[in-house]
Amino acid sequence: MRNITFRKLFIVLTCFSLPIIASSQSVNSDKNKLPEIGVVASDTLTIDKEVLVGNAIMRQLRGQAPIIHDPVLNEYIQDLGNKLVVQADNAKFPFTFFTLNNSTINAFAFFGGHVGIHSGLITQADSESELASVFAHEVAHVTQRHLARANQAQKRSAPLQIATLIGGILLAMADPEAGVAAISAGNAGAAQSRINYTRNMEQEADNIGIAMLARAGFDPQGAPAFFGKLAVQNRGSSKELEFLRTHPVPENRISETRARAATYGSRSVPPSLQFQLAKARVIARYEGNPQRNISYFAYQLQNQQYVIREAALYGLALSYFEAEQYASAYQILSELLANQPENLFYLDAMTDVYIQRNMPKKAIELLKPIWSFKPQNKVLALNLANAMIKDQQFAPAIQILRDILLVDPEHYLSYTLLIDAYTGTGQKREMYKASAERFSLVLAYPQAIDELNFAYNETGEDYLEKQRIKARIQQFRNRMETLERL
Template sequence: MSMNLTKKIFIAVSCLLLPLISNAQSVDSNKNQLPEIGVVASDTLTIDKEVQVGKAVMRQLRGQAPIVHDPVINEYIQDLGNKLVIEAESAKFPFSFFMINNATINAFAFFGGHVGIHSGLITQADSESELASVFAHEVAHVTQRHLARASQAQKRSAPLQIASLIGGILIAMADPEAGLAAISAGNAGAAQGRINYTRSMEQEADNIGISMLARAGFDPAGAPAFFSKLAQQSRGQSSQLEFLRTHPVPENRISETRARAATYGTRNIPASLNFSLVKARIIARYEGNPLRNINYFGYQVQEKKYVFREAALYGLALSYFESEQYASASQILTDLLNEDPENLFYLDAMTDVLIAQQNPKAAVKMLTPLWQFKPKNSVLALNLANAMIQAKQYPEAIQILRDLLLVNPEHFLAYSLLIEAYTATGQKRQMYKASAERYGLLLAYPKAIDELQFAYNESGMDFLEKQRIKARIEQFRNEMDTLERL
């Protein structure tokens, strides 16, 4: 990966958006006090409106940021996040966790329960508790409605205008230093009180996050351990740069988080195989190059430099796959599946290998009984549907994908596979409809409406279907109007 790993910095969305909120509207000096935790900013931003804005921002990000649509990684981070949300107080909506393909250490949360992490956050964490501590911190930002409370302090709310400043996040994704410089420049005239305002929120998120971490069964010491790592990586940066960050300087937080974590006592949490597997997957598929990764994981296996041998072998198998050495990948994955035949990491990788070997029917045979036992599992459903498409079993694949979309109507990858299946079978009307929905997930409503117009033209004399399409067009237009009114 071309991203320079020595430039890693930690910028949560509260660092990116909250100062911009403060800079976007003037604030009286007596408005800088942090509201009590019970304040929910209901007079400026209702829960329903927050969800609407969060949905819009998520769709904007989906269209502009390198979001990873990887079913195995998505399931892992969603499961990890859910363990923390269950222990959170005042969780008023379902949370959605997603990953950005970026080697920097970064995590951010925004309206409506959306939490994003960079791939570098996972690969640079040394334990699942370290990773979970960042998740918990961001969940706390959401449950405490920090963005909404900041809007309340501005006397008037303009959440979508604030959300549109997501561009700052996108700059930081491409070049962390440039993104941080742009954010800092935008805050050159900010009063010290505004920075203290957001730092108070950071302290609150730290405290609530550590408590959440402990209740969820993780090691609270993961939080200060991760801050120590950030402190080491931030050395050498200018004091002015540190000063303008809304996150307090990591060194200033380590002692506080360490003291709070100590109140829960020492916890010996076993290492997590899934955490090691997801790290190996990210390195093998999204970082470096196949030859480098083969050497990297091969060294781990040979010298026994690993936490889990299975994870090192899994990373090696994926690296062989990326270099098109399918036989070598298959041999390793076969051995891993013999030891753990229902492991989703191994099944997903073996499916890719079998398809690459022009044997998708073997993948269908491998996955079908497991999917029949767990039909709601998205990893099994997506892999089986993909294998069925490659095996030209289109009706079965279409049914699996339609069922999955009933449960998760914003599943971008499911729509992509569905479009592929409809295209292969010449079902133009259904293909246009599915394409419209996918455009809708990108906030590209004009293109979505165009696709539905094509679907309408393909409907012939089916007047009932035409009415359905016209109704969906009207829904998209209403959503466009709603965005303008937010």
């Protein structure tokens, strides 16, 4: 399924700290001993309030940042992140992992278990262990509540203001034309001053992240390998890498990370097909141009310069698709699916090919048998619903999407497809209601209320439905007031 973005506005988040950390069983547990997470910074920001603030920031990001709403990539990075979270101590809430369409190397975390990465991080990592080390570091920042603790250390007595939090601490506007995440020295310095991270906090995230990485079964050496590679790239660059600007990397810190990882030894981890497919997908769909990418993947295949052949073939198929050479994409994907008929990367791409060739029924035939055994899988469900909408099978598509939203009521892409489905059926009231919910996901409550007022005008004599809509309008107004009180 193709990516859907709300608005093309590049945003950079000055994040917690270096993403290179990883893993495993605590050797020297005393050195890793930290304050009880339920108590730390509780007088500044409670866990409940942290979740509330984090959700508000996430909604703000959906409306302003180039978040990639790509079901296949989303599932991959969420699964990867979850492998690390289950190894984390003091995880007080579910974590949400997401990707920004930005070729720079960066990662960030903020309140409530939200961890974001730039797509460039995926393409620049050489192994899944390197990518996982970034996730582990950011997860450690969240579990140790570093932002809340920094806020406490500064003894701020004024209530947290969402606008200040987003504008002054986490977000800085980037150059949308160049697509480069460049923060001015003044903004970066001010943000760094406000966050005021200490070396101890960075060391905590480094040590805990490396232990987490090892426990999750990744190679602990992925952390210093990626860390060192970034430092080398930065030395030869006239412009400092964005990741290193927001994650300072002094030489002694690199050596400390290497020493820490060495205590866990190295682990032979076979190349990950899922990682290589994700990497190929980002390159083919979000970087470069189709002709350049066709040449890139064709060269890899001709010269056997790939880690996994199937991933290079997949990248070539996606590049053909982007170049509207659908027959060539179909041929490669047919070969890949013959060997792995349930691979979500391949199924998603083949669905897109069928839809572009005006063959949505073929996509439904491909997906439905697999979906019937895995109805909770979002990649299968979203692709099937999309194909059904294109085939004007609106009723079953609506049911699939509503089932997704019962489990994940903040799933942006589901609302986008649901609006299309209701529009196709002429159900204006339901379309307005779905549109209102989507506006609420980007903190656009005034617009959401407007949509509900339109829905109210479509209710006729349905008294109960009118009451439901009025109650939802009041909920949105209450949320606006709650945010103002933060």
